[in-house]
Amino acid sequence: MPLGTLDRTPPPFFRQGPSALTKLALCSALALLLMVGDARFQLMSPVRSAFAFVLHPLQRLMLTPVDAWESLAGRFRGAEAAMAAEDKALRQLAQQAERLSRVQQLQAENERLRRLLELRPATSVPSQTAEVLFEAPDPFSRRVVIDRGATQGVMAGSPVINEAGVLGQVTRVYPLSSEVTLLSDREAAIPLLNQRTQMRNAAQGRADGSGMELRFLAANADIKVGDVMTTSGLDGIYPPGLPVAVVAAVERRGDSSFAQVQLAPLANADAARHVLVLQPLDRAQAARKEAEVAAADEAASAAAARASAKAAKKLEKAEKAAPKASGATP
Numbered sequence: 001m002p003l004g005t006l007d008r009t010p011p012p013f014f015r016q017g018p019s020a021l022t023k024l025a026l027c028s029a030l031a032l033l034l035m036v037g038d039a040r041f042q043l044m045s046p047v048r049s050a051f052a053f054v055l056h057p058l059q060r061l062m063l064t065p066v067d068a069w070e071s072l073a074g075r076f077r078g079a080e081a082a083m084a085a086e087d088k089a090l091r092q093l094a095q096q097a098e099r100l101s102r103v104q105q106l107q108a109e110n111e112r113l114r115r116l117l118e119l120r121p122a123t124s125v126p127s128q129t130a131e132v133l134f135e136a137p138d139p140f141s142r143r144v145v146i147d148r149g150a151t152q153g154v155m156a157g158s159p160v161i162n163e164a165g166v167l168g169q170v171t172r173v174y175p176l177s178s179e180v181t182l183l184s185d186r187e188a189a190i191p192l193l194n195q196r197t198q199m200r201n202a203a204q205g206r207a208d209g210s211g212m213e214l215r216f217l218a219a220n221a222d223i224k225v226g227d228v229m230t231t232s233g234l235d236g237i238y239p240p241g242l243p244v245a246v247v248a249a250v251e252r253r254g255d256s257s258f259a260q261v262q263l264a265p266l267a268n269a270d271a272a273r274h275v276l277v278l279q280p281l282d283r284a285q286a287a288r289k290e291a292e293v294a295a296a297d298e299a300a301s302a303a304a305a306r307a308s309a310k311a312a313k314k315l316e317k318a319e320k321a322a323p324k325a326s327g328a329t330p
Helices: 020-041 045-075 079-117 281-328
Strands: 127-135 143-146 159-161 166-173 178-182 189-194 200-205 212-218 228-231 243-251 258-265 274-278
Touching: 045 127, 143 166, 189 243
Parallel strands: none
Antiparallel strands: 127 143, 127 274, 143 178, 159 166, 159 274, 166 178, 189 200, 189 228, 200 212, 212 258, 228 243, 243 258
């Protein structure tokens, strides 16, 4: 048989379809389209919430050995360390007793001054406790996951604090858990107030996630190492007066009109175990106004009901007195 008559096409079993470069281009275009759609229209939010809901029991199951080990280690701690902690707590309690009496006196004086100056009273923000489960597995961000979600009433934008100060803000809410973006994250920002100078500024997380920094601060600004920064409350999210950070370093350069100010967060995110989730300040104020309006409407309706009841009684008395008067007339 001549060689030119042989069929050189591969059998159907060895046919491969599109080339690898074509597959790579299609997959890259699809990935880019999904990323743009998710960033612009939040297309993958329901899928992300569903995965978080399904994986939540598995996450808690994987954390069970860690919790058991920590519980066992806590039971076998030395009695000497426990007694030292108890003595320290008793000393702190004795020191805080006097401070508490002074705080109560100052709070009563503050309320009287607010009523005298006709200022609005300080808003009490609702809160709920939560537990930090684990740190989010994203090397490019500083986030932690807590065990409270939409089922427990957590909403996006809620501030998260612990006993030392502000930790961060809830950025993603799932049915049974939530993601908290820490203040040291590069995308986090918070308005601050210098307690010493009462100067307002905004802080943002550093690019390497090691802390915070004040940006666009004038080189001749009155700020120094050790200044305590608290929330200003101007953003309508964080209540005013919460401790946030302390100034760690101030660098002023002659070739720049801005100073580089490094901040160290007061709340240690790595050691945080139990946190407090606050309701955003603007929503707390809106809820308070709604409650005041509802109370006013209820009081007005009650007053109208009492007035109508009195009018009905007067009318009934007048109707009863009318036949007697007509019967007495000759």
